[in-house]
Amino acid sequence: TDESAGEKKARELGREAAKWNLAISRDTVMIGEISYKLKTPRNPELVPVKHISDSLPQTVVQHLRWIMQKDLLGQDVFLIGPPGPLRRSIAMQYLELTKREVEYVALSRDTTETDLKQRREIRSGTAFYIDQCAVRAATQGRVLVLEGLEKAERNVLPVLNNLLENREMQLEDGRFLMSSERYDKLLQEHTKEELDSWKIVRVSENFRVIALGLPVPKYKGNPLDPPLRSRFQARDVYYLPFKDQLELLYTIGPNIAAERVSQLLSLATTLCSQESASLGLPDFPVDNLLPALHVLNAFPMLSSQQLIQRLYPYNSILGKDGRTAVEGVLGRFELLDGLRQPAPSAILSVSRTKDLEGHADVSLCVADKEITFQVPADWLHAVSPTFISTPSHAQLMAEMMQSHMVKDICLIGAKGCGKSVIAREFAEMLGYSIEPLMLYQDMTARDLLQQRYTLPNGDTAWRPSPLVTAALEGKLLLLDGIHRVNLGTLAVLSRLLHDRELDLYDGTRLLRWDRYQTLKEQLQLSDQQLQERSIFPIHPSFRVLALAEPPVVGASSSRGQQQWLGPELLTMFLYHTVSPMARAEEMDLIQGLTRGVPKEAAEQLLHLTHSLRETNDPTAQSLASSLSTRQLLRICRRLSQYPEESVAHAVNKACLSRFLPSLARASLQKSLANCSLQDTPDSAELSRDFSCSIKDGMLTIGNVSAPVYSAAEKMKVPDVLFYDNPQHMMVMEDMLKDFLLGEHLLLVGNQGVGKNKIVDRFLHLLNRPREYLQLHRDTTVQTLTLQPSVRDGIIMYEDSPLVKAVKLGYILLIDEADKAPTNVTCILKTLVESGEMILADGRRIISEAEGRPNTIVMHPDFRMLVLANRPGFPFLGNDFFGALGDIFSCHAVDNPKPQAELAMLKQYGPDVPDSTLQKLVAAFGDLRSMADQGTITYPYSTREVVNIVKHLQKFPGEGLANVVRNVFDFDSYNKDTREVLIEALHKHGIPIGAKPSSVKLAKELPLPEVKMTGYWTINQVGNARRKLLCPTETRSIDVKGPVFLRVQGYPCSRQESRALSFNAINIWIHKCMDLPVCDVCTIQYMELYDVFPRTISGVWQPFVTIAPLGSPLDGQVVLHEEQSNTVLHLDMVTGAVRRLLLSPETDPPATKASSWWSSKEQQRGHKMSTPVVLDVLEGRVHAISLPVNLKSVHLVAEDRWLLLESNTNKKFLLTKPMNMTAGDSGVCQLHAISEDAVSSGHGVDEVFGPQMLSCEQLPNENLSAALDQKIVSPNRILADSGSFARVVVGFPDLVSPNEVYSFKRPVDLSVMKGAESGAHTLLRGGLRSSVVKRDNCVSLLSANQVVRALPPSKVPLREVYPKDVTPPMTAAYLEVTDLNSKKVKYIPVPRSVTVSPYTGWLSKVSESDVLMAALGSGGVVTVDMGGYVRLWETGSDTLQRSLMEWRNMIGSEDGRPLQITIQRDSNLDVTAPKHGKTDPTNAPHVGGNQWAGGTGGRDTAGLGGKGGPYRLDAGHKVHQVSQAEKDAVPEEVRKAAREMGEKAFKERLKEIDMSEYDAATYERFSNAVRRQVQSLRIILDSLQAKGKERQWLKNQALGELDDAKIIDGLTGEKAIYKRRGELDPEPGSAQQKPKRLRVLVDVSGSMYRFNGVDGRLERSMEAVCMVMEALESYEHRFKYDIVGHSGDGYDIELVRADKIPKNNKQRLKVIKNMHAHSQFCMSGDYTLEGTDASVKELAREEADEHFLVVLSDANLERYGIRPERFAQVLTSDPQVNAFAIFIGSLGDQAERLQKTLPAGRSFVAMDTKHIPQILQQIFTSTMLSNA
Secondary structure: OHHHHHHHHHHHHHHHHOOOOEEEOOOEEEEOOEEEEOOOOOOHHHOOOOOOOOOOOHHHHHHHHHHHHHHHHOOOEEEEOOOOOHHHHHHHHHHHHOOOOEEEEEOOOOOOHHHHOEEEEEEOOEEEEEEOHHHHHHHHOOEEEEEOOOOOOOOOHHHHHHHHHHOOEEOOOOOEEEOHHHHHHHHHHOOHHHHHHOOEEEOOOOOEEEEEEOOOOOOOOOOOOHHHHOOOEEEEOOOOOHHHHHHHHHHHOOOOOHHHHHHHHHHHHHOOOHHHHHOOOOOOOHHHHHHHHHHHHHOOOOOHHHHHHHHOOHHHHOOHHHHHHHHHHHHHOOOOOOOOOOOOOEEEEEEEOOOOOOEEEEEEEEOOEEEEEEEEOOOOOOOOOOOOOOHHHHHHHHHHHHHHHHOOEEEEOOOOOOHHHHHHHHHHHHOOOEEEEEOOOOOOHHHHHEEEEEOOOOOEEEEEOHHHHHHHHOOEEEEEOOOOOOHHHHHHHHHHHHHOOEEOOOOOEEEOHHHHHHHHHHHOOOHHHHHHOOEEEOOOOOEEEEEEOOOOOOOOHHHOOOOOOOHHHHOOOEEEEOOOOOHHHHHHHHHHHOOOOOHHHHHHHHHHHHHHHHOOOHHHHHHHHOOOHHHHHHHHHHHHHOOOOOHHHHHHHHHOHHHOOHHHHHHHHHHHHHOOOOOOOOHHHHHOOOOEEEEOOEEEEOOEEEEOOOOOOHHHOOOOOOOOOHHHHHHHHHHHHHHHOOOOEEEEEOOOOOHHHHHHHHHHHHOOOEEEEEOOOOOOHHHHHEEEEEEOOEEEEEEOHHHHHHHHOOEEEEEOOOOOOHHHHOOHHHHHHHOOEEOOOOOEEEOOOOOOOOEEEOOOOOEEEEEEEOOOOOOOOOOHHHHHHHHOEEEEEOOOOHHHHHHHHHHHOOOOOHHHHHHHHHHHHHHHHHHHHOOOOOOOOHHHHHHHHHHHHHOOOEOHHHHOHHHHHHHOOOHHHHHHHHHHHHHOOOOOOOOOOOEOOOOEEEOOOEEEEEEEEEOOOOOOOOEEEEEEEEEEOEEEEEEEOOEEEEEOEEOOOOOOOEOOEEEEEOOOOOOEEEOOOEEEEEOOOOOOOOOOOOOOOOOEEEEEOOHHHOOEEEEEEOOOOEEEEEEOOOOEEEEEEOOOOOOOOOOOOOOOEOOOOEEEOOOOOOOEEEEOOOOEEEEEOOOOOEEEEEEEEOOEEEEEEOOOOOEEEEEOOOOOOOOOOOEEEEEEEEEEEOOOOOOOOOOOOOOEEOOOOOOHHHHHHHHOOOOOOOEEEEEOOOEEEEEEEOOOOOOOOEEEEEEEOOOOHHHOOOOOOHHHHHHHOOOOOOOOOEOOEEEEOOOOEEEEEEOHHHOOHHHHOOOOOOOOOEEEEEEEEEOOOOEEEEEEEEOOOOOOOOHHHHHHHEOOOEEEEEEOOOEEEEEEOOOEEEEEEOOHHHHHHHHHHHHHHHEOOOOOOOOOOOOOOOOOOOOOOEOOEOOOOOOOOEOOOOEOOEEOOEOEOEEOOEOOOOOOOOOOOOOOOOHHHHHOOOHHHHHHHHHHHHHHHHHHHHHHOOOHHHHHHHHHHHHHOHHHHHHHHHHHHHHHHHHOOOEEEEEEOOOEEOHHHHHHHHHOOOOOEEEEEOOOOOOOOOOOOOEEEEEEEEOOHHHHHOHHHHOHHHHHHHHHHHHHHHOOOOOOOEEEEEEEEEOOEEEEEEEEOOEOOOOHHHHHHHHHHHHHHHHHOOOOOOHHHHHHHHHHHHHHOOOOOEEEEEEEEOOOHHHOOOHHHHHHHHOOOOOEEEEEEEEOOOOOHHHHHHHHOOOOOEEEEOOOOHHHHHHHHHHHHHHOOOO
């Protein structure tokens, strides 16, 4: 029967052959003049059929003739050429002509030598060798077709070398293949049996090899091995020539105008030319023109441009230049007709085709015409779920239908834009059942086609993969994620996609339906017989639908995103892009799918999303990708349930804004603000009570309730120690909301913030059992799903926790998800999205029960909770959030807020003092914010604080300073980090590194005895001469104003100075302006510059007195300027300034005023005879006329004043009636006070003028202590220059004579010279000229102290400091006179570091460099010239208390050496304890129960013994060296080390020929940025390490067992191991180019001019220094140059990219050049031109990424440059990431600028210190984010 069919075929062919000089007679084929004798095939079913088309182009015939020549010569051929099915079809046509059997192998990167030679299989317990294709072909005389030689790994193909050359091969089972000639020679001498016993096998003389491959330098792949290459004869099979192709196309598309066909073909040919390849354009898939013309033939009105987009989606695969090039070619061939011709708008109907099985009729509406055509379909079921159609999707579906008619489709679209939904809907329409196949990165060809498994009896067998079953059953195969899979693996499918044929590992062949039918007819075999020969048909309606994310243009493959869409893949599919939806459509979609979502919220959300999607800024793009349609739907579902939530909160959550790099975060905040979405933390939100309670099986967290689950498995429900705190409760409430909506949750946070605790607590409350899965670097897809193991020779699969959780409906907790490779975790996507997943053992998880075997139905209660660290440095995990973030509902878990953390720590350490906990919380809060800014790399978390607190709770005696070292010792070797840490801890008063001995308190000197020095008598009634009545006028105050000035808050950096040693200071440092009002941690200040315009400086200096007002008027201040006699009232809260006019006529300028404050009123006097009393609350002013000239006024009580007459120092007491009202011009009384000395023989004391008088009285116990006698009486304390303090007892309330007690000074202060040291003179600009106007003297009544500030010259330094100590340089001393302990102390106030411009003015006000005021009861506050505000504790009791706390924090090391004691019971019983005998000689005794004062004895008193009555130390071994001394390094060693360092330094300088002065100069810049350089280098290093992370190398002969190869191991294979190794870069992938950075610095004159003001030039120099140092030795990764711009031009070269400075000298030279240039250049501003030129220049260079950083002072407006233009230049080229740093400038110029510039691209450095930090931020968040 074979024969007759063959004859029939031969006759047909003969008729054809006349046309193309190819003659086939009965047993020969002739091509041209070459003839080939046919042989009857032994296995005719292996001969290809139906490959020869009706009309063969001439070119093809020539190729066939060449192959025949080589065949006759017995040579092997290699057909080389561009990707596409042409080479394969030529080979098959030849084999069909010559009736040869074929062995086809598609090589991939997973092919091993066992796939080519022999594979072992187990049959009934024994391993047999089964011959594979190469051996079968050689022995049976078939032709071996090897496709894709460039895909195979390097060491695989040499296996064939000998077979190709000598036709010899040694097999594993001991047989030897021998070429036919040698075998036949041997056969002449030996019998066949002998040769068989020698295991020699004959290679058939008909065996040939046809290899098909791509030319590798042009395409990706491994280059050919030279020895292999030399064994082949090559033939270039290029695309068919133009006219052949054209004829072919004409026959296909009779309905299409001929010129249109030729235009399309011309385009294709152009895009395949050499020129287009040099532009980097991938080849046009010429072979796909055939199917495309089928479509055009059915739809002649379709636009060519749209058609070409499907064949060659140039918008997705090419960059800007490429696109313009392609569009140019399109225009050339008049194919740009996309606008003129309409696209198909919708599918009208789909119905079943009557006469064609497996097809459907589809009617489309195109340009108002209805066109019906047939497409393959499968009518299993047709139901439509909730699919909301939008116009663009309807159009896409219609276009997909057209393509579906002819070929497989690939949908390209960003993640979460609805690809899967569209694919499902498409399948529903045509009644297909879907076979989803989630692809992952390390998927092998085996995973795609067939996997091995064992039969129950232990035999090995092959199980077809879903792909194969889909092909046999005619399903729609969904390949999800072809952008992930390696090209070499996908190549296996190319034959399936092009020819619908497939060869499997076990020898099965799948044939195209019509070929199968032909074969069946020719060979007259039944289906049954063909199946026995393992040949199966592929179902005619089988189709593949691939889904992929858009290719990343120009990205190198190193980052996991590659330009995956290359020429090979282009030939496999027709491409459709799913474009993001228009706003209106998305709105309809959202409202259709989430009923009840608040409309306004949805609109705001879409506004934001679309504004992000439309910008071409990469940061905005990446934000938009995390707001995909899928995320928007999730947000809206949540908003429809909880409409009161803010949209901003939802967006921040979806983008995980907490963990975005600082630039991206800023950009998001700005976009939110632009869309007026502000996240206002609701005050109710904060005060709301977050509690959780369980009542009647309902759990309530905050406002959300859920039923408690009743779990069968109690042991799987987590139970954890958890202290509730509001913040974690908020996170849990949030989680519960999403949990109830049915979401899977993803929690992202730093380490140690309590993610596991929160989740465990959450599940505990819900009573849900969980399965736990911890991922790590070596997790594979297999370990996630099943663990194979071998039992009794049969392979068994253990379910992983994932499968168990799915089956039983548990919660699956996946921890450390970011550690696993993303390609592994992405298989979770199908599980979450569609509830489907295929397991390694052939079972599949499905969401709802179908009647299929081998399925696991997903339990409805199953949920996933995934925990991951935040992406980025220092975790360096994989970006789990980036890959899979949008299928989970994300929650950022942060360290608790300070209050919450404090509350939580209190529960961990109930006995730890609060102050300690607060210090810890504050210090760690600081460290965390530093970690966020990138100053330190490690994010310190709650876990660390909790550990510290636990330790303190258990061992309360240990000092805080020691315990925090448990956390910080990790950093003790990194100098910079250590400095940052110590500074931060000291700032919050954690005395790390302090010794208990370092308590520095001022030395106390004794006070002189208290003496009663006189009486004051108030003259009252009776003596009318002494009692004067003074008339008073009362007016209401005129108020002018208010003017509102800006109140600026200025955060103060608070510094605890008790960090290293204990002293009287407690410091806050702030830099303050003209008028500070202290709040605890911020200063509000108002510029009063406008109020008092200082004329030429120094000539007129305002002298201002300030008085804060009392309780009803808190926050308000009255200010009096003496020289112009102006009174201002300021409200610090609103910034209102009002001028109070006290008298109608303008007052003559007064010369003297002093002021105090009372609880309610504000008084003020002038040095005239009329003091003015100002009552602010009632708004009145009282002027009192007096008969005396005043020197000063002191407030004694609320209504009494003590007046001093100016010349005689006589004192008067002025009283005013309490109820002085406006109508009654009251009368004030003036009482003279006569002073009498104690008659003790000295004569009268000189009359003194008090410098300070208290207006309250000393408490009685303090009074008694001061005077050493028990006394209860009204009193006042006063101080003057002659005494330390005086107490006037009885004054002012008692009329009887008041006694004055004085503590006299040895020398009167007013007599001392104010001698200044030279240094002070310099600062001051001249000695003090005038008499000082203010005495710094304060009384602290409750502490019983008088404190005054004195200049150093008036302090008895000799007594304070020992002889050999030189007193430190100080600004002043605080003299503290303590009347309780009768001591006087002098506390030095440190010199200020910086000097403010107001110095000269301060020197006129006070005699020392500080001003002082009382603060509370036990302390004073001082302000010095540098604007440092210091708080001092002087009160002895407060001091005592603080010292105790401080000691506790350090922990007491009592100096005793530690002993290790082992308790052993020495069987002697303890008799009654006794003192024991005292040894007269006091020799040391150890043990013995006899001597007192022994060590380690029993019953007697002694140390470390057992049972003695008390410890008794008889003084042995008392000479202990203190621990600190033991730890210290001997001085000579230190000295040697120092000398060595200095010597090395000098050598180094000599080497680079740099003077020491230069070295010091350079150090100045380098030290300023040392920290930033260090942290940048750490990040660069770790990134480099991450890039070098090793990968698994499979098929190794040693290493760890590869689970996937466990069966191969059973059969006895060798290469079943995997091990880590350096992965060679993908063959053909672009070399990684360095990143290109340019720093454009401003070196214009203004930089030099304003450098004195804010050091901007120096900061820029530091920034340049930082760039040069940080990038040193990373030249291969970063190519940088530094360019300056100034009035001289915009391209002043500072550093050339090819000549970067190598050492400090060269770097210093760059810095000096900057300085010199800005000093001598022309004025003018070229910022704009410089930026523009740099952007253009960078874009031209080849690099991985381009960065431009522009440093400029924002003087743009002065030169008439509009900020919009600058913004435009910055973003002019999407390839170049440009950033601008503005140096803070006049007024708010820079801030205004920043508003107009794009977010995340511009920074304002108001304080130039921030420039290096900003630069570091730019580096870390962009350059390194994707390095």
